Amino acid sequence: MSTTGSSWRPRLGVGTVDALVGLGVLLLWALAIVVLHEAGWRPFRSSIYWWSGGLLALAIALRRARPVLGFWLVAVATVVVFRTGLLTILQLGPLALATFSVIRSGRMTWLTAGLPAVLAAASHQYIGTMTGEVGTWVWRMVEADGSPTGWYWHLLNVWPGLDGTLVLLSDPSRLVQAEAIVLVAVALGHVVRRLDQTRAELEDRNAALVALQRAESERAVTAERNRIARDLHDVVAHHVTAIVVRSQAAVHVDEPGLARETLGWIAGEGKEALAATRSLVQVLREDSGAMSTTTASLDAVLERTADRVTSSELAVRLELPPELDPLGQELETAIALIAQEALTNVALHSRADEAVVALTVERADRARLVVSDAGPAAGSGVRRAGGNGLRHMTERAEALGGSLTAGPAGAGWRVVADLPVTTRRAP
Incomplete structure (x- = not known):
């Protein structure tokens, strides 16, 4: 058996394909960061970009094989890893993709996936909480400065406390921007899911129509075959039977005159049978429907x-x-x-x-x-x-x-x- 051609190529599942694509994205992302860093790019927190690339690769790798698992991993990681706030719009890419994928797959509805995604995006706006006397001191410093802007970069690494007295939030416009991106992903996932369902229904109906058409064609062929057999039988069997009956009658009668008369009748009947057969063949060639006897x-x-x-x-x-x-x-x-x-x-x-x-x-x-x-x-x-x-x-x-x-x-x-x-x- 030949092993050349497309039949030899192994078929990869969607999970394997997505995993390979995710790995490729991660490698390209890392290469881009290294190249930019060598070119002099010095972001305030480079770890944000590394995490964004890793979560994006994870969302791609699980988007079809395990969309629910991918969504929850990305949503939880978004809250835990990006606790320092929204520094770049790239942080929202993995969450938007995971939300879109899980809604499109139908494993989660737009509401059950949209609400956690919205809350995860809102968590970017929570910068931190200062506790106890330190919080009170920082708050006074902020009041003296007149704006929390000067203290913004100094509070990025603060981990949220449970009994904090000072809560700092970033620019509200960032919140609107983040939620808009997530909501667009939710809407797109829902719309594409409906389109996929409509396409699947149309494909099922088309397959049913094709099967119906094939069955109708087979019935038409069978009906035509039966019609041809019926007309051929009517033409041949009747004339041949008449010839056989006359021939048998002539054999049992010892009269030369009757025999000659019978032979003449058989010759005429044979010509008529031949003409009827030719007429039937002409009808079949012209596809003009059922055979008629005469005018x-x-x-x-x-x-x-x-x-x-x-x-x-x-x-x-x-x-x-x-x-x-x-x-x-x-x-x-x-x-x-x-x-x-x-x-x-x-x-x-x-x-x-x-x-x-x-x-x-x-x-x-x-x-x-x-x-x-x-x-x-x-x-x-x-x-x-x-x-x-x-x-x-x-x-x-x-x-x-x-x-x-x-x-x-x-x-x-x-x-x-x-x-x-x-x-x-x-x-």
Whole structure:
């Protein structure tokens, strides 16, 4: 097996990818600090920048694999590590990213993540508390100076006490700025989360539509395959059956004249079968829908079908309305092909002397075709109830919204097709 190409490459999980990206960010961040330091950059507290880079790398590494853990680690670290106040806007980057990631992941809501993030950002504004007499002395010095600005840098390293008497806060505008950044991260996380949900729903619906379309295509292919098989069966089986019946009748009759007549009839029937087959192939090539029998009237088509099946052993009697109005090409084709298939079954499976084809139009909206014989059945004495012929007749009837029943009628067989008359052809 070949190991070249994309199939050989290992697939990394999102957690591994994010961890590698976070490591890369940390290395680049450290390199930038070192380069700037060598260039003469001397910040007041360089540890703030180191912590900001480390927390940013942590937020990136955990943003998809463990977003909740990453959020709480960054939020707590923001409060503990940056207790000296907001010196640079970079301190808010890790908290904003962790907040955005955990809300987008859906592991925490915008409220449950937004409130701790807002409090963590507000903690930047708390500089420190001086306790006891030292606090009182510093407060007096501040009052004497008139402003805490002069004392600001001297109080940066004070750790918060529990019983302090002096609390120093930085510029309130910094508080507004910090909270604005955090709130924007909360809003973006919520909006992107909704967009992700909408996209996932659309992808699911699209997948369902694709599956439905594929199933519909398969059904259409199956229906077309069945139609081709049905039309091919109707064309070939009927003509071949008629030829076989006439040939068998001629074999048992020792009359040279009848044999020549039968051979002539078989030749004509073979030509007609060939022409019908070519017509069917042309229909399939042009994709013009179901096969039609002919442009002749329905009674003429039925008479031709009956004559084809009639032999010395089987007579066919037609019972048609005196005046048969046009019923529409689709309905007339179905009636002709159902009658043709039913008569073919009689010729193959019955020893009856006569078959009756009766067509009636009831209430001008229903047509009933009945093909029956008195029997008995040929062969084992049991008429075959299955096969392609019966299924094809049923499919043709149901395709027009009708129904077809077939079964024993005494010693014989009876096929009844009830079809709706929906469209009439102009006379």
